[in-house]
Amino acid sequence: MEKIIKLELPNILGSEKVAIEKAVSIAKKMGFRQDRIDDLKTAMAEACINAIEHGNKFDENTKVGITVAADDTKLEVVVHDTGTGIDPEKIPKKRVGENGFPKRRGYGVFLISNLVNEFSYEAQPGEGNKVKMMMHLNK
Amino acid sequence: MSKDIQVLTSQRGDIAVISIKGDVTATTGEVIGNAYHDAMVSSAPKILLQFDKDCYINSGGLASLIDIASEGRKKAQKIHAYGLSDHFQKIFRMVGLTRCIPIFTTEEAAIADF
Numbered sequence: 001m002e003k004i005i006k007l008e009l010p011n012i013l014g015s016e017k018v019a020i021e022k023a024v025s026i027a028k029k030m031g032f033r034q035d036r037i038d039d040l041k042t043a044m045a046e047a048c049i050n051a052i053e054h055g056n057k058f059d060e061n062t063k064v065g066i067t068v069a070a071d072d073t074k075l076e077v078v079v080h081d082t083g084t085g086i087d088p089e090k091i092p093k094k095r096v097g098e099n100g101f102p103k104r105r106g107y108g109v110f111l112i113s114n115l116v117n118e119f120s121y122e123a124q125p126g127e128g129n130k131v132k133m134m135m136h137l138n139k
Numbered sequence: 140m141s142k143d144i145q146v147l148t149s150q151r152g153d154i155a156v157i158s159i160k161g162d163v164t165a166t167t168g169e170v171i172g173n174a175y176h177d178a179m180v181s182s183a184p185k186i187l188l189q190f191d192k193d194c195y196i197n198s199g200g201l202a203s204l205i206d207i208a209s210e211g212r213k214k215a216q217k218i219h220a221y222g223l224s225d226h227f228q229k230i231f232r233m234v235g236l237t238r239c240i241p242i243f244t245t246e247e248a249a250i251a252d253f
Contacts, residue, residue: 013166038226045197095235101212102235104205107198114233 001076005068009048011056011081016048019066023077026070030137039115040075040135046108047079047131055081055129075135082128143167146174154250155183160191168203175207185253186211188240190222201234208239221249 005022009015020041027037048064056062065080095110097103113119118134144161157174161167180186188204196204211218221243223231231237243249 013164035226038224042197042226042230049197049199101209101239102201102205104202105198107201107234111198111230111233 001069001071001074004070005066007066008063009066011052011058011060011062011064013049013052015064016045016052019048019068020044023066023068023075026068027075027135030070030072030075032075032135032137036135040077043112043115043133044077044079046111047077047133050108050131051079051081051083051129055083057083073137075137077133079131079133080128084125084128144170146170148174148177148180150179150183151187151250153183154185154187154253155180156187156189158189158191159194161194163194163196163200163203165197165199165202168200168206171203172206175210181214184216186216186218187246187249188218188220189246190220190227192222192224194223194227196227196230201230201236204236204240208236212239217253219243219249219252221246 004026007019007022009019023044024037024041027040032040048066051064052058056064062082067078067080069076095103095106112131112133116133117136117139118132120132122130122132144159144163144167147158149156149158157171157180159171163171174180175186208218218240219242220240223242228242231240231242241252243252
């Protein structure tokens, strides 16, 4: 897969918009439908917010790395932080509280995994966390 | 992130309307929370959330809306929403927010169902 964009974003909420705009531009050129582009925007935003908040813990001296790669049939986005890693088992699976209401937080990974075709998470000691999201043009 | 949001409140009979335009995030959610805690809104039996179709909502913004829904339930308020794009209607359904804030495609439908 051809690498198209590699960015380093400041670890500040809102900085993800630059990367999202670039990925959306590529997705549009590839022919993704608008509803899939909206899914991509939300998935990328949630991955970046998680990286800034949970991975890099709002440390403004750190960066969030974004790689966007594409070929004729698929678009891949990797979001990379420098954090110590999150235990996937600790990500809440239950989204309804005791009172029957949706829980306040913990939707990032849930949304990402439901909005893209493929999703994986990798944590390497000393190398941070990588969230990989893949969207297929015809799925 | 700057508070890229415009929130206005108004009243139509016994319905308090909160009009939201811009980014609904953890940061800007405070602005919506403040509008909800406005005396007129917090005492109204019915609340209508009017979203602009270009509103962007992330998980932090969803948390702010869940807070309002939770507080509204304690006060036996009915909260309806309309104006969301198809994408954010889908997100509301995915996270279960429509169980506490039903969404409608038009203002008329949202008001008629109170």
